[in-house]
Amino acid sequence: MLVYGSTGTQGTPVVQKLLDTGTRVRAVTRDAARAEHWKVRGAEIAVADLQHPDTLAAANKGISQVVLQLPLQYDFALHETYGRNAVDAARAAGVELTVFNTSAHVLQDTDVHAYQARQEVIDYLQSSAVPNIVLRPTFYMEILLGPWIRPGIVEHGVVAFPLPAEFPMSWVSAGEMAAYGVSALGRPELAGSTFDIGGPEALSGNDIARCFSEVLGKEVSYAAIAPDDYERALAPVFGPTVAFEVASQVRCIIERGDGTVEMTETAAQFSVSPTPLVDWIRQHSWDN
Template identity: 45%
Template sequence: MQKRVLVYGATGVQGGPVVSQLLKAGFTVRLLVRDRHKAEFWQQAGAELAFGDLGDHPSLEKANRDVDRVFLQLPLEFTETVFEYGRNAIEAAQEAGVELLVFNTSVLVPEAKTGVKALDLKHDVECYLRESGLPYIILRPTFYMENLAAPWSIPSIMQQGTVAYPMPSDFCASWISVEDMAAYVVQALKNPELADSVFNIGGPEVLAAEDIAKKFAHALNRQIDYYPIPLNQFEEQINAVIGEPVGTEITALYRWFVTQPQSPAALNLDSVLQKLPVQLTPMKDWIHKKDCFAA
């Protein structure tokens, strides 16, 4: 019998690959959506639609009916609303008797609080999930390669020959693609025996920031340099594009990572891949697959 999975955030950059890979893996997929039009593609691909909102508990109760497993991710917000959303989703899954909830934190959450909202709010949701009694698997990804394909990143790379990012040149991280994150999610949903586990997940290479420029240079066959954006400048740029306080909070996140004695994002994945076997994508291959970097 096919397992039915409820997917949150299905129409976003992270959620889309999860839906696609779950359908390919043979799951019955139900999407929580607010806007039918944004989900029409997935409905035509065979997904079920449940209409609701993370802030509306009755709609979550309805969406969780007859669901076996849940994939949860939360919006990019920096207020206590994020915790309330997470609590609502967890409680609705509990009430429905869901057998496993996989939570993608969308960021590498430390074990202790940091004073950074982007980390601490997810930390609080993690704690609530662990204490709920609901079987769970928590996935904490490093930095997404897709950040390098953001609208504010592409012109610098393609027109100026510069990878510009708010990290020192020697800061190391195991960058991960959203497709690989989705593959980890599918593996987690397939393996409820791994319940009550937490995995820090990343890509196949530990790269210094300056190495990213070398990967682009090799993939695009031209000179690409690296520029470490000063954090204050980065904050101003993101606030100008997205609005305050988003840029301020995202900058606080990067400031925490780059000021640690050792990079928390430089991962050895051997033990993770034994339990969640995923074929990971090197950055050079990811660059080749992205249309926005085509010559």
């Protein structure tokens, strides 16, 4: 089993779940030292770079199944190159199933470059000879741990995010998303399918604040950030291009009017225990 992004937020719980079930794992990383803990757990480490096909060929040798996550990348040509190289390596190795986690929304019929770039990789994978299952998550709960959000929660009791206070969104945890990926590996008959993945609850911003209030035992409120203000705040840190692209995704989601995912049929296909937000909050430290 080959897992890309093995030391990242998305890949870490995938490797963990596979090792917990006794599955042999080859963990892909660009830095062997960062994956040393997986080696201690019995995983094989493959040092490879998505920009270098020769390293991917070696990583895929003898592999039958792949879990693919790509790094967050706003150089969209590079993002597509990463995806194509990973697919080409899987095809050359005769991989029997690739589960591709797009890492974020992929909305159709938009002019948002991030969605288009992710769709390009999906199209390339689905046009290849590699059997595949595509999983498209909504917002990760782990966003709330980011340095631009967590301090506001901890220090001021405010969850600040660029969605309207009553806008519904099916937030999903990285752990739950990993569980869907691992479960998909056992469902090769679903090859050719695409699933949108959300968590068990449709949460508004005010709902999120109430969840934090319940767990932290103090009053937590929600502050909706206008997308234009969000873009202006990001620009000095990440540059104007990234700020625009990030804000464009938020604007598009808001224009759709609903960020929820109906999970009844999808949940019936996979054996995954849902993670409500209050449970996820309890799994993390919220001390200063």
